Amino acid sequence: MTTFLPTPEWLLLDWNHACIAADTLCIQRCGDCGQWRHPPRRLCPSCYSAQSSYQAVSGRGSVYSFVVSHRSRDLGWQEQVPYATLLVELEEGARVLAATSISPDRVSIGQQLNLRIAIRSDDFVLLWADDPS
Numbered sequence: 001m002t003t004f005l006p007t008p009e010w011l012l013l014d015w016n017h018a019c020i021a022a023d024t025l026c027i028q029r030c031g032d033c034g035q036w037r038h039p040p041r042r043l044c045p046s047c048y049s050a051q052s053s054y055q056a057v058s059g060r061g062s063v064y065s066f067v068v069s070h071r072s073r074d075l076g077w078q079e080q081v082p083y084a085t086l087l088v089e090l091e092e093g094a095r096v097l098a099a100t101s102i103s104p105d106r107v108s109i110g111q112q113l114n115l116r117i118a119i120r121s122d123d124f125v126l127l128w129a130d131d132p133s
């Protein structure tokens with residue numbers, strides 16, 4: 001069973017295309033002060049610069065928060081319940097949402113993870129978190 005495929009627009013579409021083109025996780029970075037930010041924004045929240053680019057990141061991060069889903073309206077995800085959806089803080093500082101196949105009872109705040117992209121369409125990548133061990 002396949003899962004719902006979002007159709008990102010505007011800056012989120014640009015971000016998805018950057019990840020697909022690089023075949024790795026990329027994050028928007030300010031061209032003036034260097035701050036990483038996600039989700040993508042037109043202006044830097046620190047220095048208000050409109051200069052930015054999408055750059056590859058390490059993919060290393062830790063669990064900042066997470067929720068556990070016991071039901072899903074998406075039949076593709078319903079087959080996976082219960083599953084955790086993670087808010088991961090990358091070592092570069094940006095926070096991203098990620099899916100994972102790690103059992104919810106094995107997920108904890110601060111847990112170290114590696115993120116990778118899973119290309120789901122020409123316009124959408126799913127971020128996937130794996131246990132580095």
Ligand SMILES: [Zn+2]
Nearest residue numbers: 030033044047
């Ligand atoms: Zn900036």
